[in-house]
């Protein structure tokens with residue numbers, strides 16, 4: 201703003217009181233044991249989030265070439281085992297965590313030799329790898345490193361670059377627009393160059409730096425149909441035609457296509473292609489993630505921590521006693537309050553949408569061949585379960601139940 205304020209740093213000097221220290225220590229010891237015993241922990245510790253690449257690809261759920269395909273031939277070069285063998289040299293954890301999911305990597309040879317970074321993680325492998333047609337883990341790691349250095353999100357960056365490649369191949373962009381670059385999927389040199397151009401807002405990078413929504417609207421002429429975002433937030437590393445609950449998440453999440461607001465990927469693995477029952481599953485995951493964010497838990501606290509033990513921790517630390525029912529009410533209240541905020545800002549049912557490609561272009565290949573996201577069938581059920589009316593507006597009785605009546609004025 202006008203004061204050129206960049207940040208405010210605050211440092212406390214007092215102690216953090218714990219209401220019941222003995223109980224807290226007991227719960228901590230139990231959680232450590234539970235994490236060790238959880239069958240999924242070993243793979244997460246060894247490979248980090250990259251362990252999800254192979255199972256996601258097996259479902260056709262990796263984003264491939266701007267979410268146009270369900271199969272990527274070069275996945276073998278990007279799976280967790282390849283990454284561990286080729287570049288990972290150290291496991292790293294946040295303070296005191298029993299699940300060291302961070303992977304420190306070093307590129308030992310080739311054009312990117314000497315690059316050191318933490319990662320790449322699953323989402324970065326999806327967006328900078330399969331989505332850009334890149335099958336070299338070193339090139340993905342280099343792209344991830346550049347994004348880190350420039351302070352850019354790998355998801356939005358990989359998404360908008362893949363979009364530019366498709367737009368170029370379809371004739372929406374010419375070499376004049378691309379600064380002479382012949383954009384192709386899998387061309388690591390050009391893709392890495394685009395990351396730098398976006399960061400420095402140079403040439404085509406200036407336009408891409410605005411994100412896929414703004415850029416596609418600027419191109420017009422139907423180019424919006426394959427701009428993969430919701431509410432202006434670029435899609436994350438899940439192809440929604442292959443896991444349709446993720447499509448419902450992208451469409452309804454308060455901040456757009458954000459995978460970290462209640463991913464359904466694991467919960468819907470048994471029936472990923474049907475919309476049936478997905479509204480209920482999604483509300484469960486959204487509420488669970490809302491709770492963990494409110495309590496400041498890591499999103500991997502599901503390894504070993506049950507919903508009950510989360511509340512036991514809350515009680516031991518703060519002395520507050522919450523029943524499961526009350527917690528459910530509180531997270532529902534948070535979600536509804538966020539909805540009210542969005543409605544006030546002009547984001548309603550129309551914005552709870554997905555791009556044309558997800559809704560109307562059948563998946564051409566892979567396990568979900570022929571599928572699209574049945575959003576129109578899922579959305580009414582979702583609204584109804586949330587206590588919202590068919591237009592996506594919270595009902596009066598829902599507002600009363602959640603103690604939000606003071607905000608009714610926002611709905612007029």
Ligand code: SF4
Pocket residue numbers: 292293294297298299300301302498499500
């Ligand atoms: S706290 Fe979470 S992100 Fe950090 S190392 Fe543990 S599991 Fe990984």
